[in-house]
Amino acid sequence: MIFFTAMITISNKLIGQNLNSARGTALGANITTSEYIYSIEWNPACLITLNDWSIGLSNFLNTSSNSNNLTLYSMGIGKRFFLNQAAAILYSPGKRLRFVVPSTFSVYDSAGNAITTKFNQRITMSQLYSFGYAYGIDDDISIGLNGRYFENEIEDTRYFFDSNYAIQSQVNDIRANQWTFDIGMLYRLNQNWKLGLVLKNLFKLQENKLTDEFQMYEMQLSKIVQFGASFAAANAFTFNLDGDTKENIRFGIEFVPTNWLQCRSGLYTSDFEKVDAIGLGFGILYSPLQLDVGYLTFTDKRSRKGAIDINAYRASTLIDIDYTPFTADRITLSANVNLGRASEILARIDYVEMLSEIYTASYQIYAFRPVGKARIRNITPKPIDVKVRFFIKDIMNEPTETKAYTIPPKEILEIPFFAVFNDMITKVRKFSIYDGTVYVNAKISSDYDDKYQTRVLVRGRNDWNGDVLLLRYFVTPNDPDVLNVTRKWLSQKNFYLDTIPANLQNLEKAKIIFNSFAERLLYINDPIESKDYVQYPAETLSLNGGDCDDLTVCYSSLLMSIGIQTAFIDVIPPDRPENSHIYMIFDTGIPSKDAALVSENQKRYVIRKNEKGDETVWIPIETTVTQKGFNEAWNKGAEEYFNDAEVNFGIVRGWMHIVDLPITN
Amino acid sequence: MIEKVKIKFYLSTILLILFSSGCHEVAPIDLIDTEDDSKLIEMKAVGNEFDSLSVSSSIDSSGLIGSENSKYFARLIYTGIFFETPNRKDSIVQAEAIFLDKTNPIFVNSKVMTYPSIDVGTIMVDTDTLGKHQRSIKMMMKDSIIGYLYKFRKDYDFQSNHPHQWYGNGKGTIKPFDIQFTTPSNIKIEKVIPRGIQIGTPLYFKWKCSNPVIDLIISRDGGLLQRSWVPIIHLKIKNEKGEITIPTKILEILPIKQYKRFLFTFSSSSQTEQSIEGYPEIALVQTASLYNILLNELQ
Numbered sequence: 001m002i003f004f005t006a007m008i009t010i011s012n013k014l015i016g017q018n019l020n021s022a023r024g025t026a027l028g029a030n031i032t033t034s035e036y037i038y039s040i041e042w043n044p045a046c047l048i049t050l051n052d053w054s055i056g057l058s059n060f061l062n063t064s065s066n067s068n069n070l071t072l073y074s075m076g077i078g079k080r081f082f083l084n085q086a087a088a089i090l091y092s093p094g095k096r097l098r099f100v101v102p103s104t105f106s107v108y109d110s111a112g113n114a115i116t117t118k119f120n121q122r123i124t125m126s127q128l129y130s131f132g133y134a135y136g137i138d139d140d141i142s143i144g145l146n147g148r149y150f151e152n153e154i155e156d157t158r159y160f161f162d163s164n165y166a167i168q169s170q171v172n173d174i175r176a177n178q179w180t181f182d183i184g185m186l187y188r189l190n191q192n193w194k195l196g197l198v199l200k201n202l203f204k205l206q207e208n209k210l211t212d213e214f215q216m217y218e219m220q221l222s223k224i225v226q227f228g229a230s231f232a233a234a235n236a237f238t239f240n241l242d243g244d245t246k247e248n249i250r251f252g253i254e255f256v257p258t259n260w261l262q263c264r265s266g267l268y269t270s271d272f273e274k275v276d277a278i279g280l281g282f283g284i285l286y287s288p289l290q291l292d293v294g295y296l297t298f299t300d301k302r303s304r305k306g307a308i309d310i311n312a313y314r315a316s317t318l319i320d321i322d323y324t325p326f327t328a329d330r331i332t333l334s335a336n337v338n339l340g341r342a343s344e345i346l347a348r349i350d351y352v353e354m355l356s357e358i359y360t361a362s363y364q365i366y367a368f369r370p371v372g373k374a375r376i377r378n379i380t381p382k383p384i385d386v387k388v389r390f391f392i393k394d395i396m397n398e399p400t401e402t403k404a405y406t407i408p409p410k411e412i413l414e415i416p417f418f419a420v421f422n423d424m425i426t427k428v429r430k431f432s433i434y435d436g437t438v439y440v441n442a443k444i445s446s447d448y449d450d451k452y453q454t455r456v457l458v459r460g461r462n463d464w465n466g467d468v469l470l471l472r473y474f475v476t477p478n479d480p481d482v483l484n485v486t487r488k489w490l491s492q493k494n495f496y497l498d499t500i501p502a503n504l505q506n507l508e509k510a511k512i513i514f515n516s517f518a519e520r521l522l523y524i525n526d527p528i529e530s531k532d533y534v535q536y537p538a539e540t541l542s543l544n545g546g547d548c549d550d551l552t553v554c555y556s557s558l559l560m561s562i563g564i565q566t567a568f569i570d571v572i573p574p575d576r577p578e579n580s581h582i583y584m585i586f587d588t589g590i591p592s593k594d595a596a597l598v599s600e601n602q603k604r605y606v607i608r609k610n611e612k613g614d615e616t617v618w619i620p621i622e623t624t625v626t627q628k629g630f631n632e633a634w635n636k637g638a639e640e641y642f643n644d645a646e647v648n649f650g651i652v653r654g655w656m657h658i659v660d661l662p663i664t665n
Numbered sequence: 666m667i668e669k670v671k672i673k674f675y676l677s678t679i680l681l682i683l684f685s686s687g688c689h690e691v692a693p694i695d696l697i698d699t700e701d702d703s704k705l706i707e708m709k710a711v712g713n714e715f716d717s718l719s720v721s722s723s724i725d726s727s728g729l730i731g732s733e734n735s736k737y738f739a740r741l742i743y744t745g746i747f748f749e750t751p752n753r754k755d756s757i758v759q760a761e762a763i764f765l766d767k768t769n770p771i772f773v774n775s776k777v778m779t780y781p782s783i784d785v786g787t788i789m790v791d792t793d794t795l796g797k798h799q800r801s802i803k804m805m806m807k808d809s810i811i812g813y814l815y816k817f818r819k820d821y822d823f824q825s826n827h828p829h830q831w832y833g834n835g836k837g838t839i840k841p842f843d844i845q846f847t848t849p850s851n852i853k854i855e856k857v858i859p860r861g862i863q864i865g866t867p868l869y870f871k872w873k874c875s876n877p878v879i880d881l882i883i884s885r886d887g888g889l890l891q892r893s894w895v896p897i898i899h900l901k902i903k904n905e906k907g908e909i910t911i912p913t914k915i916l917e918i919l920p921i922k923q924y925k926r927f928l929f930t931f932s933s934s935s936q937t938e939q940s941i942e943g944y945p946e947i948a949l950v951q952t953a954s955l956y957n958i959l960l961n962e963l964q
Contacts, residue, residue: 057679062692069689088701098693104701105912108709122693165897167918169708213865289675326694337675561870599855 022294022334026281027252028266029242031228032196037076037088040132044144045186047134050080056336064328084136096126123154140188152176178206186437200224288338304328347442352376378407383445390417395425441548464534468570477560481538489516506589512629549621590617703902738765739948745823750959756821758955761831782812786836840942850875852933871908876933885924
């Protein structure tokens with residue numbers, strides 16, 4: 001505080017301002033919002049906004065000058081590295097302030113011939129080189145340092161007598177140079193507010209000084225504190241305010257109506273009483289190229305027309321080269337390109353929690369059961385898609401990657417991650433500790449690299465492509481309508497079921513459900529206009545009918561709703577594919593050794609392994625004869641199964657498929 | 666493919682902007698010193714103005730009068746001289762006249778060194794008669810008489826814009842002549858800041874004189890072997906303000922390291938050409954007010 005107070009106390013009415021970019025020139029206030037390599041001189045901490053490689057150049061046209069030539073102002077290159085650091089260098093041949101003290105008196109040699117001299121003195125102040133470095137302490141705070149190389153050159157015409165006592169002239173060159181260093185800070189208070197602070201000319205390294213005779217032409221690079229604030233309103237407006245201990249105030253506003261266009265304006269004042277200068281400009285973004293135009297015009301142009309009273313010069317103290325009491329109206333053009341892949345940090349891992357230890361014996365299960373979860377934070381103001389990867393060296397071949405999760409702006413999401421181990425894990429004999437690494441990859445949700453529009457046909461909810469594997473998705477045993485109806489039918493037969501031995505319960509329940517089902521259903525063919533139409537069980541129950549697909553799906557759902565495992569039998573006769581057909585088979589739960597309890601006729605049932613791996617008795621059912629009752633449907637199903645599987649070897653030849661419907665489904 | 670096209674576009678744009686700027690330099694700002702009156706000054710070296718035609722210190726203290734007009738073979742000069750040193754002030758009025766014989770040049774080393782002067786009888790300014798003095802040059806280690814020089818000196822009573830009259834009674838081919846002339850505005854230096862010469866410090870003079878042009882001759886000390894002052898710089902000053910600041914650029918030329926004191930001679934003069942019956946050349950009739958200030962180097 002004492003330091004700042006001291007610097008404020010020593011300040012007097014001076015002017016210092018960067019005009020090194022078209023955007024900054026138009027805005028005036030740019031300490032918190034400067035971009036690209038030009039941040040070196042605005043606020044080196046803003047270099048942290050670099051994404052990757054960045055190159056740029058800037059020109060200007062002095063509109064008060066008779067010359068209509070563009071002058072190369074600066075060119076530079078910057079790079080972001082190590083995620084939270086960035087550096088840039090800038091070469092500024094146009095950051096040069098030149099004064100000429102014209103020759104006044106006439107000089108003649110002894111023969112009366114005029115001795116021509118171009119000037120009495122020529123003074124050049126330049127800042128040719130600068131570099132900057134920024135370090136991001138965290139997502140919201142970054143600090144930066146820059147170094148700027150200043151050069152003072154005086155070309156002084158001197159007269160002297162030669163050996164013949166004739167007057168001659170020569171130009172003496174006097175130079176001084178120094179490095180100055182600034183420190184900057186950028187603090188993002190929240191999504192809207194940003195604060196910036198720059199301590200200008202905090203350190204100096206002076207190599208040469210001008211002699212006393214030319215002290216009036218030496219730049220006074222005194223210490224200045226510059227501070228700024230910006231407010232990003234939700235409606236694409238950003239308001240900037242900068243000030244410094246020299247009592248200069250700048251106000252800028254930027255409006256971004258579209259993603260590719262930015263409009264800007266700024267006001268410059270040094271005493272609050274009147275506006276010294278007005279900035280106007282716009283920018284066009286054609287990613288990754290950013291083109292900017294800025295126009296700066298001064299309200300008082302008296303000292304800005306290329307000639308000034310030397311006393312006005314003496315009364316001023318130059319602390320910078322760009323914005324001086326003599327700077328003329330100018331148009332600045334800037335171009336900036338971000339090359340390479342942008343690596344803007346979008347997400348952060350807040351913490352990682354391992355959900356359990358890894359048991360080698362059941363290592364496969366961790367491919368499906370999360371081994372841990374990562375708490376991921378979206379640090380951007382946009383939605384992002386995030387994938388989490390997990391890897392343990394030696395016992396995993398590749399990192400496992402989760403599906404993409406979308407995280408809203410500034411939100412946090414816990415994402416479970418899995419692990420697919422290789423065989424090496426089985427060789428872990430004793431309790432061991434491994435290093436696991438969790439990565440996060442994020443991208444802006446709306447981002448895409450390319451776009452192609454095409455027509456997509458979306459089928460109705462009941463359409464089916466004929467693939468029996470996909471028919472399973474119509475089986476809905478947990479549908480409330482299905483659950484209700486099976487509970488209802490079985491409860492009506494409770495007394496009867498109580499008399500049935502336990503090992504025959506499934507068979508009897510299947511009969512009850514089938515017969516109850518048969519009482520209310522009639523077989524109905526598919527609608528003609530539908531290529532293949534499948535009803536959901538609730539729809540079949542509601543409509544009281546359906547074709548073989550619908551009835552098979554419905555009866556499977558009904559049985560599965562009470563825990564009976566079922567399977568589809570898909571038959572596509574190779575010589576008669578138009579006669580393809582689906583029926584079903586269900587697990588009675590009766591062990592194969594007790595098959596005789598079901599039927600003495602072995603052709604009426606099928607011995608298969610159920611979900612638990614036990615060989616049990618399965619009964620084929622042809623649902624298209626539902627109206628004839630369970631026994632007829634059983635007989636028909638058994639006959640078809642025997643002919644298809646046993647007589648014609650459908651399973652062996654591959655035109656008959658049994659598709660199990662897991663009870664866990 | 667698309668990426669390559671894009672990169673070409675970006676690079677082309679940058680190169681276009683770069684080349685459009687070329688190598689144009691930042692235009693300089695002229696620093697105009699509105700108080701600087703050195704634009705009123707014309708400077709020339711006078712080292713070679715002095716030749717044997719000059720009557721030099723015999724006519725005026727600076728050597729200016731006459732030397733610049735050496736093309737005239739007859740000169741009639743009336744001068745008021747004020748001399749100011751740190752220790753004393755002197756003032757006199759001096760008149761001189763000479764009539765050279767152009768037909769008999771005197772050669773030294775095949776170069777015209779001077780001409781002999783002729784006796785034209787008695788010459789007067791108003792009522793004051795000029796003394797007739799023999800004029801000699803040193804040739805072959807001895808003085809040789811080469812004619813006469815008319816000279817008169819009296820206490821200072823030089824008056825500005827005052828009418829005077831040259832009168833000659835004639836002798837030989839020269840017929841009697843009577844020439845009217847009027848003195849120029851008298852010059853008087855009223856202020857000098859600083860009272861000496863200092864490197865890097867301009868020298869300010871303020872005078873009282875209405876002549877439109879003031880000549881300033883800066884002379885160095887003639888040194889131990891020479892008694893006279895050696896003019897080195899002649900400044901012709903437009904008298905617009907009655908003052909002048911000699912810029913340091915001019916003062917820097919002075920050989921201050923070798924010569925510690927310099928004579929600044931301000932001159933307000935006027936001249937006319939006259940034909941004198943019997944004399945084949947045009948005569949110069951010149952009158953001047955001179956003000957000499959001796960300034961030492963300030964440490």
